[in-house]
Amino acid sequence: MGIRFGGDYNPEQWPEEVWAEDLELMKAARVSTVTAGIFSWARVEPRPGEWDFGWFDRVMDGLAGAGIEVCLATMTASPPPWLSHAHPEILPEDADGRRRWPGARQHYCPSSPVYRAHAVRLVERLATRYAGHPALALWHIGNEYGCHTRQCYCDVSAADFRDWLRERYGSVDALNDAWSTAFWSQTYTDFAEVLPPRTAPTFPNPAQQLDYLRFGDAALRACYLAEKEVLARCAPGVPVTTNLMPQHKPVDAFAWAPHLDVMALDFYQDPFLSDDHLRAAYVFDLMRSARGGQPWLLLEQAPGAVNWRPRNGPKPPGAMRLWSWQAVAQGADAVLFFQWRQSRGGAEKFHSAMVPHGGPDTRIFREVAALGRELASVPEIAGTRSRAAVALLADWRSWWALELDSRPSTALDHSRLALEHHRPLYEAGVACDVVPPSRELSGYRMVVAPQLYLLTEQDAARLAAYVRDGGQLVVSFFSGVVDAQDRVHPGGCPGPLRELLGLRVEEFWPQPEGAALTLQGAYRGRADLWAEDVVLEGAEALARFTGGPLDGRPAVTRHPYGRGAAWYVATRPEPALLRALLDDVREAAGVAPVVAGLPAGVQATVREGAAGRFLFLLHHGERTARVTLPEPGRVVVSDATGRPEPAAGPGDPAPPADAPVHRITLAPRGVAVIALPGADA
Template identity: 45%
Template structure:
């Protein structure tokens, strides 16, 4: 996982415990022919390593690692804690998670543990200690993989140990019960607590739960998983200083706040499975890859898992058409990945994922999928000059887990899909070929010429100041509907939203009097300089600054006559835009053109192009066609012809 050999990592999860020993040498031979550099080993091997408490069987793993090492295959060794064995559930049923309805979940799947379980933690850390002590100096190992997809199946557990851990977390956050009551607004509905002992987890209830209690439990649950990861990582780092530690994120995953995790992960890793049946899946995957790069502060990251074709958990499980596996892989590399790995190397013959595609499918090496795997391995071998290279971006989009969770809670003004809202703005830049970074709302955005703030429902005072600083330093700012409505306690920002009285409202020059969803998300007509259409949302916007220019107004709906889109331009300041509705594709394209002009950012495509992607990394530019038909693309200095799902590298 270093760039010493200047080679893009290639491979995937390898689960030899599912197969007899006579298959292992064949695996190594075929890996070599496919150009595999890296295998992730022992992700789900706890029961094989520790068949009963305290008795460890490592000889088989010794054998596997030696075979891989002899074959030139490097290893990312997993800690095997993602799927506890049957004996743990049998001896410690209290370690099993409890659902929101109070049901104790049973053994027989994976991730069947409560994140706050002391029994799970004790046995997991003992296992990690044994594994690391044995293999810390093994020459095959180039990295460590902790757990697996934290929170994917059990993010929150409502068991007694979790409740006690939650209370401890709250004591640490608030200090005393009066501060908690103030933060949670417990005067409403007679919810006042006299002590922390009275506070429970937000299990199923007759009606809407206290919103701040729910958000705090979301925060706590993410932190509880992070504590598990950090405890394992500390054991690894105590034994070895040179092999990086990682765990696999899952793109836009609501239940775990990756901003809080990223500082503790040596190499950001991601699992991503774009849906081939979704015509916009390439937009989501591009944004997820940009998020991974951004979480690492621009450093290269690792695509830990993807599929070579169909998965096993969608309905239906559509296979990848010819070219799409390569296209997905090159997209990841272009957007900052230094490795392209998969779940998994050899397709399982048994178990819940036996119909999930793999690098080596059931039908063997003489197959469409495996021929594509070998071709991709050869191509990635020739992209070593990109290893370690950065991906430049002058545009940033704020992305916030608190806003995501809060705006999608019950009792809010409308059913809002936060990620879809963010992607609608992201997609406008994607269509122009403009690369975007993601930033935390409180982060310093210096260095970006344009900062977009979509639906930042929760804004702390620090975030308000950070956003107001953008136009103050001369750069362009765009804030959208549903931003700055509440603070981090979910208390309303009184007097006109937008973070309340102060810096951000002053920068925008406006305040919001009222907002509401459009009936049935219906079409809304916009008039003015940026005439067009929008849908879903309307706001009554009041102008407080004479410098504000109305770029579009509502021509119908409850906000008839109110400004819909404004811009505040003052001498010595950058432009500060506000968008009080959800623009149509055409209107968004017009807005992106205006925003790029204000920010002085050049776009590779002079007009918006649907289904085509371009991004620069190192000295190369990837141009990719995500359409099922061939296309001809006019670039500023050349014409590019691409087949369906084709991609080509050109000099940047």
């Protein structure tokens, strides 16, 4: 099959005479896969219990005849108007009790038994009808869970929440203990008294808020699992997935991963952000890591502009290709777009598509078709994997707890801090997995843990065992503060990491906006956002604060522990300083970059497998860059912006076109894929 290529196909928006043209254009663009039916519920069930699949049969048959496989959606992402009209109780409510009305999409309460019953009935019809269809390759359940209705606070959700709490805690006494309800006279005598954390006079109970975030994720996942059960029963053997979103707070990607046969992602890079490829790099690493390195699917991106940002810029020439190859370089086995043909009406009519309003004689379609041909030329890449010696820890539970109200600072942004710790590794050209702290870590030489505010005793013990066995661990500030129920660990920060880090934190010193700190010692430079009064208990201070109330107090520490070492950073260093620190930890861990001396702006990754080893070079910078390869290789993908340079001396005859090369010259937005020795390509 190779790398899947295509996009969302919504033929219900167009008369049937357009469908034939669609198939011809898809073949011309080398489309191999489409996602079909995402928003087709109202068309296949126009009235309750009245089914019309004839038109969709023709769509599926046409795609099969053209040799195009279908990722078939369950069509449940947007209920038809008749459902909410007949059952307004399915509509979600916000924390103020205001109802969210139909007229857009995703207008359902995830806990609604009425919504779930109608959704399951539809999925059973779909699965029974298309289980053996030759076009069916994959099931796409729902769509972007939690995108618009992240949580519902209605009475139906309240009842579901109480059932969830009974299962989690078993008794009201256990709930009261977990939620610290002795504070502010919040003690419950019956589960019936418990409500969602609706708008209150002041800060709601933080443990209640944290559990409601857990519950909200579980309620969305219950919708997914209800549909998955039907598919497993009616269409066994067909893999299932759903499209997650990047750094999407309501949905814990690690909790969902075991229930997906393949991870899938929607990602829309912003052409107005010169460094948005760094965000992509982090998210792509997370997607690849969520199922232990298994290739994943990029199910949606835009070939040009989107419609939902305040200012929607188009992708300049070459950007769509570069960013598509970035996904492949970081483990994707599919490059799909939203959508195939640009809508004439509706809320997304200004969202770009593979076939724009102007038709195939447009820059976007020409670039799309060229990319399709290019991806089809290297089918051997599909199925290969990346290997990383470094892991960065991410934990949705800690993220949820960190950003609740009544904290020392509202400036602590989990996503931003995660990206800031990932960036030095990316820029150093080091392969990095993004994994939860519950993951087995023994295969990594270095682990970076940015801000594990919520940390259980079990996960802390796992980190200690990792370092004791020879690992190098970097922990950032405000970590190990609370347990799973947002209760401060005995003895304060860093709680169960105290022995491992060889220190304790006596006091937090969040910084006012715009304030700067100065560090002296092995790491000299500026820092901001946060500081801590650290008391050493065996650790060595590598850098100290200078000036101000923390003058002379430790800012960066290192503590030998067993055969490894644990490093602690009690502030937010400026980027160059953090890079220097992580470079030193990498050296101590013996972690080498994919390509030594990588020029600024160039990304380097390797995928390998039975078909061989492939080096990807992607140029996100603004100036021409020359890359010396770690070993000679044969170029399998390049273009006018990527020029191989053979290692021939002056006056030597030109080598054959497919001869191994030692250097590559990349212009901005250039891409090159090199088969390294041992590759079968």
